[in-house]
Amino acid sequence: MNIEKINFLFKSCDWDSLFHLYTPIQIVKSLSFKDSLYTAYRLLYNDSWDEDIQDFAIKLFNEIRTHYSEAWNKSWEYEALLGLTYHITYRQDERYIAYKKAFEMVSHPPARLLIELARCCICPGPPPISYDDAIELIMEALKEAPYMDGIGLLCEIYSTKNNQEKENYWSEILKKSDKKIVSPIIEPRFLVDKYLKEIGK
Amino acid sequence: LTSFNLESNPNKSNYNSPKYLDAKSQILLFQAANLNNLNLYKEAIHVINSILATNNYSYDLYLERAYSYFGLGKIDLAVNDYEEAQKYNVQPPFVAPKIFVDNVYIPKEKLQFSQGLLSGTIEGCKISAVEFLPSLLSCCKGMGYGLWCFVCSPSEVSQEFANSVYSLVQQIVSNTAKENLELFVPEIKELCLKWDFLDDHQKGLKIGFIIGKYGTEVFIAPAAVVKGAKTCYNFRRANTALTLQQISQSNVKKIKILEESSKRVTLQEQLIKEAVQKNKILTKSSNAQNHIMQEKHAWDKLIKISGNVEEDFKKLAALLEENNIIDKAFMKGEPQLFPATSPRINKVTYQKTIDKYTVRIECETYLDTGLTFIKDGWVVTK
Numbered sequence A: 001m002n003i004e005k006i007n008f009l010f011k012s013c014d015w016d017s018l019f020h021l022y023t024p025i026q027i028v029k030s031l032s033f034k035d036s037l038y039t040a041y042r043l044l045y046n047d048s049w050d051e052d053i054q055d056f057a058i059k060l061f062n063e064i065r066t067h068y069s070e071a072w073n074k075s076w077e078y079e080a081l082l083g084l085t086y087h088i089t090y091r092q093d094e095r096y097i098a099y100k101k102a103f104e105m106v107s108h109p110p111a112r113l114l115i116e117l118a119r120c121c122i123c124p125g126p127p128p129i130s131y132d133d134a135i136e137l138i139m140e141a142l143k144e145a146p147y148m149d150g151i152g153l154l155c156e157i158y159s160t161k162n163n164q165e166k167e168n169y170w171s172e173i174l175k176k177s178d179k180k181i182v183s184p185i186i187e188p189r190f191l192v193d194k195y196l197k198e199i200g201k
Numbered sequence B: 001l002t003s004f005n006l007e008s009n010p011n012k013s014n015y016n017s018p019k020y021l022d023a024k025s026q027i028l029l030f031q032a033a034n035l036n037n038l039n040l041y042k043e044a045i046h047v048i049n050s051i052l053a054t055n056n057y058s059y060d061l062y063l064e065r066a067y068s069y070f071g072l073g074k075i076d077l078a079v080n081d082y083e084e085a086q087k088y089n090v091q092p093p094f095v096a097p098k099i100f101v102d103n104v105y106i107p108k109e110k111l112q113f114s115q116g117l118l119s120g121t122i123e124g125c126k127i128s129a130v131e132f133l134p135s136l137l138s139c140c141k142g143m144g145y146g147l148w149c150f151v152c153s154p155s156e157v158s159q160e161f162a163n164s165v166y167s168l169v170q171q172i173v174s175n176t177a178k179e180n181l182e183l184f185v186p187e188i189k190e191l192c193l194k195w196d197f198l199d200d201h202q203k204g205l206k207i208g209f210i211i212g213k214y215g216t217e218v219f220i221a222p223a224a225v226v227k228g229a230k231t232c233y234n235f236r237r238a239n240t241a242l243t244l245q246q247i248s249q250s251n252v253k254k255i256k257i258l259e260e261s262s263k264r265v266t267l268q269e270q271l272i273k274e275a276v277q278k279n280k281i282l283t284k285s286s287n288a289q290n291h292i293m294q295e296k297h298a299w300d301k302l303i304k305i306s307g308n309v310e311e312d313f314k315k316l317a318a319l320l321e322e323n324n325i326i327d328k329a330f331m332k333g334e335p336q337l338f339p340a341t342s343p344r345i346n347k348v349t350y351q352k353t354i355d356k357y358t359v360r361i362e363c364e365t366y367l368d369t370g371l372t373f374i375k376d377g378w379v380v381t382k
Helices: A003-011 A015-020 A023-029 A033-044 A051-067 A077-090 A092-105 A111-119 A133-144 A148-160 A164-174 A187-200 B002-008 B023-037 B042-054 B059-072 B075-087 B096-101 B109-124 B160-176 B177-184 B186-197 B199-212 B214-225 B228-249 B251-275 B286-292 B309-321
Strands: B332-340 B344-354 B356-368 B370-379
Touching: A003 A015, A003 A023, A015 A033, A015 A051, A015 B023, A015 B042, A023 A033, A023 A051, A023 B228, A033 A051, A033 A077, A033 A187, A033 B177, A051 A077, A077 A092, A077 A111, A092 A111, A133 A148, A133 B332, A148 A164, A148 B332, A148 B344, B002 B309, B023 B042, B023 B059, B042 B059, B059 B228, B075 B160, B075 B228, B075 B251, B109 B199, B160 B186, B160 B214, B160 B228, B186 B199, B199 B214, B214 B228, B228 B251, B286 B309, B286 B370, B309 B370
Parallel strands: none
Antiparallel strands: B332 B344, B344 B356, B356 B370
């Protein structure tokens, strides 16, 4: 009975009802791996940017990881998506764990993953990754292209390190850089396409 | 009872389609009511429309959609539904309204209480309050401020509204520990402390003042503390019903209420703009405060921590505002946009040295409204 209702709500894009009426386990058991992922993705980017719904999205992602472990572990993208979810919801410790796992799953990490893993050094308390290691990761990403998000992060790290000289240097580069050159997003393509289609873009 | 109501009603012929909700529709209506309680008005309308599409109509259904439209500030549509609901209102007078089932406390002197409530609300409406922001962020177009007070006589204040607000405050008073009173706006704190010494007129006066100044939403947090959500929802609904009832009575009343509503909206917009210009530190929810005040965020290096999150956050906000941290000059790195493919949120970081310590603040700005909220912050400890 639940399976039919949940599938109906999924097809109707009725995310709020799914959130209000069902538990993550019920959703995962009723929907396929990809549909469960899209539900979690859509709840993360819920229309009212509601924290409670985003918390639910985290639980759902974790439930998907457990229930569909084989499919989940086939690509680093899902762990990176979980890292992004934790980043959006300001859970810095979990963010690092997820990004690190994604990083370890891929032989040639994409620039955005390198930058986001480096970003983990900016957090309250002792950083899980040293500033120097973070800088190294960003420099690796910048070999590909002068990504503005990477350069901006370098400025932040040097500022936090109180290295005025390097901060000024990279700030100047940032001012001159093309703001359109941003590292390519690492969210699974099928989720992005489905989302854009749903919202009519 | 349902068939009795239908048969016994002399105006039966006035009903468009005097049907009653089937079991499935009742469940959906219950869901819609829950969505309204969560301010998810559009979603509630979606659910109600799906019931109407199956040719199910009822008083509760139209009234529920009236609440949704009211919440969205679509007053004309709300009034239409309110009036439509009346066509299906076959509840005989001897059936106690739902409110009595849920609430025990009612004012002894209803008229005196209502008189006080009206006078207090009018006085409260004259005062602007930026300290309580959640109401300013709602899309009720100022309707949560008891605007019926401008067109209503004391005897016209509905029993439902008087009882629900009285009951709500009584519940807060009876169930709130003194140490928790600090969480509330000063007027609610004072009301709780003096409640037992006030007569019904004075109680009405003080409650009305709070509604006029802050809006009905100000009671949400105290009600949550005492787990009085249900009473709170009844109160909000009673406010909506009373406002719609007054609007639907005459065009003069409608114009007056809409005028007052428009004034409140202008005032709200002004207050938000001023708050933004003054780089005021605003949070969207108490979750953010709890998160920001975690021990590892090391605020003890800059402020004296008492352990009371609300109180400590107030101190922190004052410190950050004093240091004007939310200023372009202290922006670090590049803003991040979420979702990246179709942005709605702009995440910006500010960093400044305060008393030799590097302070980092992360804010989110809603691209559609321009409203900015602090989401995270800490003292950099390396």
